[in-house]
Amino acid sequence: MTSSNSTLIRRTVIVLVLVALFIWSAQGTDFSLSALIQGGANMLDFVGRMVPPDLTVAGAAWKSLVETIQIAFVGSMVGVVLALLPSFLAAKNVTPPALTILFRTLLTFIRTIPIIVWALLFVAAVGLGPFPGILATAMYTIGFVGKLFYEAIEAVERAQVEAVQSTGASRLNVWRYGVLPQVAPHFLGYALYIFEYNVRAATVLGIVGAGGVGFYLLHYMRSFQYEMAATVILMTLPVVLLIDAASMYVRKKIV
Amino acid sequence: MNTTPSGLPHLEPNVFPFHPSAPVVQVELEDVFVDYPARPNVLRGISLAIRRGERVAIIGPSGSGKSTLLKTINGLLPIARGRRTIRLESKVRETYTHKNSSVAMIFQEFALAQRLSVFTNVLIGSLGKSRGWAKALGWFPASEKAKARKYLEEVGLKGYEHRRVDQLSSGQKQRVAIARALMQEREILLADEPVASLDPETAYSVLRLLARLHSEFNYTLVLSLHEISQAREFCDRVIGLQEGRVVFDGIPSSLTGKTLETIYSVNDLIELNSH
Ligand SMILES: Nc1ncnc2c1ncn2[C@@H]1O[C@H](COP(=O)(O)OP(=O)(O)OP(=O)(O)O)[C@@H](O)[C@H]1O
Numbered sequence: 001m002t003s004s005n006s007t008l009i010r011r012t013v014i015v016l017v018l019v020a021l022f023i024w025s026a027q028g029t030d031f032s033l034s035a036l037i038q039g040g041a042n043m044l045d046f047v048g049r050m051v052p053p054d055l056t057v058a059g060a061a062w063k064s065l066v067e068t069i070q071i072a073f074v075g076s077m078v079g080v081v082l083a084l085l086p087s088f089l090a091a092k093n094v095t096p097p098a099l100t101i102l103f104r105t106l107l108t109f110i111r112t113i114p115i116i117v118w119a120l121l122f123v124a125a126v127g128l129g130p131f132p133g134i135l136a137t138a139m140y141t142i143g144f145v146g147k148l149f150y151e152a153i154e155a156v157e158r159a160q161v162e163a164v165q166s167t168g169a170s171r172l173n174v175w176r177y178g179v180l181p182q183v184a185p186h187f188l189g190y191a192l193y194i195f196e197y198n199v200r201a202a203t204v205l206g207i208v209g210a211g212g213v214g215f216y217l218l219h220y221m222r223s224f225q226y227e228m229a230a231t232v233i234l235m236t237l238p239v240v241l242l243i244d245a246a247s248m249y250v251r252k253k254i255v
Numbered sequence: 256m257n258t259t260p261s262g263l264p265h266l267e268p269n270v271f272p273f274h275p276s277a278p279v280v281q282v283e284l285e286d287v288f289v290d291y292p293a294r295p296n297v298l299r300g301i302s303l304a305i306r307r308g309e310r311v312a313i314i315g316p317s318g319s320g321k322s323t324l325l326k327t328i329n330g331l332l333p334i335a336r337g338r339r340t341i342r343l344e345s346k347v348r349e350t351y352t353h354k355n356s357s358v359a360m361i362f363q364e365f366a367l368a369q370r371l372s373v374f375t376n377v378l379i380g381s382l383g384k385s386r387g388w389a390k391a392l393g394w395f396p397a398s399e400k401a402k403a404r405k406y407l408e409e410v411g412l413k414g415y416e417h418r419r420v421d422q423l424s425s426g427q428k429q430r431v432a433i434a435r436a437l438m439q440e441r442e443i444l445l446a447d448e449p450v451a452s453l454d455p456e457t458a459y460s461v462l463r464l465l466a467r468l469h470s471e472f473n474y475t476l477v478l479s480l481h482e483i484s485q486a487r488e489f490c491d492r493v494i495g496l497q498e499g500r501v502v503f504d505g506i507p508s509s510l511t512g513k514t515l516e517t518i519y520s521v522n523d524l525i526e527l528n529s530h
Pocket residue numbers: 291292293294297315316317318319320321322323324
C-alpha cells in the first residue's frame with residue numbers, strides 16, 4: 001500500500017504548509033481575533049450612526065451613480081473593441097507563433113495591473129474626473145477580455161473555418177463567416193460580464209479621484225457624515241444588483 | 256433502366272475509362288506527397304487522373320488519408336512534393352480566381368455555421384466569387400440570393416431559409432451543406448463521407464440526391480465512403496487508399512474479396528461485414 005501511504009504523506013504536507021502560510025500571513029498583517037471582535041463593535045456603532053440616512057444628498061448621489069455606470073459602460077465598450085485585434089493576434093490558430101507570443105505577453109502585462117493602479121496612473125496623466133476612470137476601465141478591460149477572447153478564438157471548430165476557406169473566400173470573409181459566428185456569442189457574454197464587473201469596480205474609482213460615486217462615499221466617510229454615506233450606499237447597492245441580474249439574464253439567453 | 260434490389264435506379268458503369276465522350280482529365284495528381292505539421296507523409300506518392308463527369312468513390316480504412324486526399328484536391332492543404340492540376344472549362348475559370356475556388360467541397364461533419372440561418376449558410380458558398388467588403392457586411396447581390404433559393408429548393412429545403420442550422424436534423428444539415436456546395440457552381444464536387452453521420456435511410460436519400468445532382472449539373476463527383484455497398488451502387492469507379500497510397504483503382508465490379516483484403520486489414524473487414 002505504498003501509493004496510498006505516499007498520498008497520505010503528501011496531503012499532510014500540503015495541509016501543514018497551508019497552516020504555516022496562514023499563520024505567517026496573519027502575523028505579518030496584524031490579524032487578530034480580538035481586534036476583529038472590537039471592530040465588530042465599532043461596526044455596529046457605525047451602522048447605528050448611519051440611520052436615518054440623510055436623503056438631502058440623494059440628488060448628488062444619483063448623479064454620481066449615473067456617472068459611475070457611464071464610466072463603466074464607455075470604458076467597457078472601448079476596452080472590448082480595443083481587445084479585438086490583440087486577441088486575434090494572440091490566438092495560435094489564426095496567427096503565427098512569433099506574433100502570438102508578443103501579444104500574449106502584452107495582454108498578460110496589462111492584466112497584472114489592478115484597475116485602481118491604472119486609475120492612479122491616468123489621474124496623474126490627465127487629471128481628476130471621469131475621463132481617467134474611463135481610461136482605467138478600458139485598460140483593465142483589454143487585459144481581462146483579451147485573454148478570454150483569444151481562448152474563445154482558439155476553441156473554434158476548425159472544420160467550419162475550413163469549409164469557408166474551401167469556397168475560396170477572402171481572409172476577411174473566412175473570419176466573418178467561419179470564425180465570428182462561432183465566437184460572437186462568447187464575446188458578447190464576456191463583454192456583458194466585464195461591464196458588470198466594471199460597474200462594481202467603478203464605484204471605488206472615485207476614491208483616487210477618477211470619477212463616479214466613490215468620490216462622495218470617501219468624502220462623507222472622511223468627514224464622519226455617515227448618514228449621507230448611508231444614502232450613497234443604499235442607492236448604489238440596488239443599482240449594482242439590478243445590473244448584475246440583467247446582465248446575467250442576457251448572458252444566459254445568448255450562449 | 257434497371258433497378259437494384261433496394262429499388263434505386265441502377266447506375267450504368269461507367270464513364271471511365273470507356274465512355275467515349277469523357278475526354279478531359281479534370282483532376283490530376285502526380286506523385287503527390289502531403290504532410291501535416293507534426294506528421295509527415297500522410298499521402299505518399301498519390302497519382303490519379305479523374306475525368307470530366309466521372310463519379311468516383313474513395314474508400315479505405317480510417318486514417319488512410321481519404322479526407323486528406325479530398326482536401327488536397329480542393330487546395331486546402333499544401334502539397335509537399337508532386338503536382339496537382341485542375342482543368343476547368345474556361346467560362347468557369349473566369350469567375351473564380353482564388354486558389355481554392357475551382358472545386359466545391361462537402362465536409363465530413365457538415366461544417367456549417369450552426370448559429371446562422373440556412374439561407375446565410377448557403378450564401379457562404381458564393382464567397383469565392385467576388386472580392387470586397389460587401390459580403391462581409393452581409394450584403395449579397397439579389398442574383399445570388401435567388402440562386403440560393405433555387406439550390407435550397409433543389410435539395411428539398413424550400414421554406415427552410417430562415418431556420419437556424421442548429422435546429423435542423425442531420426439529414427437536413429447535410430442538404431444545407433450540399434446546397435452550399437451547389438452555390439459554388441463548380442464543375443468538380445468533392446464530398447467527404449457525406450453520409451457517414453446519417454441513419455441508413457437518410458444516407459440513401461442523400462446519396463440519391465447527390466447522384467441526381469451529378470447528372471443534372473454534369474458534375475465531376477468524388478466522394479469518400481466507408482460502406483463498400485454504397486460505393487458499388489453509386490459510383491462508376493473506386494479508388495482504394497491504404498496508408499496514404501493508392502492500392503486499388505478500377506470499376507466496382509472488380510472489387511473482389513481479395514482486393515478488399517489488400518485495402519482493409521482483416522480486422523477492418525470483420526468490422527465492415529458486421530455493419
Ligand atoms: N490536422 C492534422 N494534423 C496531424 N495529423 C492529421 C491531421 N489530420 C489528419 N491527420 C492524420 O493523417 C492521417 C490521415 O487522416 P485522414 O483524416 O485523411 O484519414 P481518413 O481516411 O479521412 O480517416 P476517417 O475515415 O477516420 O475519416 C491520420 O493518421 C490522421 O491521424
